[in-house]
Amino acid sequence: MDTRIPTYGNEYEAILPSQKHIWTHTDIIPYLDENGDAIGSINVIVDITGRKLAERALQESEERFRTMANLLPQTIFETDEKGNFTFVNSRGYVS
Numbered sequence: 621m622d623t624r625i626p627t628y629g630n631e632y633e634a635i636l637p638s639q640k641h642i643w644t645h646t647d648i649i650p651y652l653d654e655n656g657d658a659i660g661s662i663n664v665i666v667d668i669t670g671r672k673l674a675e676r677a678l679q680e681s682e683e684r685f686r687t688m689a690n691l692l693p694q695t696i697f698e699t700d701e702k703g704n705f706t707f708v709n710s711r712g713y714v715s
Contacts, residue, residue, distance in 0.1 A: 626647065627648045631643060631644070641669075643669045645665070646664065646666075649662040694711060
């Protein structure tokens with residue numbers, strides 16, 4: 621607050637009194653008096669726990685896919701709409 625500069629998009633893991641862990645997205649805007657001195661702040665806090673859990677589940681699913689694809693004896697690959705390779709399993713690197 622001493623800098624009088626707002627901060628946006630901070631993500632924090634918080635532990636509630638019940639010991640439950642949640643994730644929050646926080647914006648902090650200093651509240652200034654007529655002299656420009658910070659006398660408080662406006663805090664906007666949004667619970668993003670659901671999003672964080674979904675991101676983690678997606679990451680775990682992608683890791684399982686890569687592991688399974690790398691076990692296959694065939695070459696497996698993926699390209700984007702321009703034809704650039706976005707994934708090639710380990711078999712695709714064997715000469």
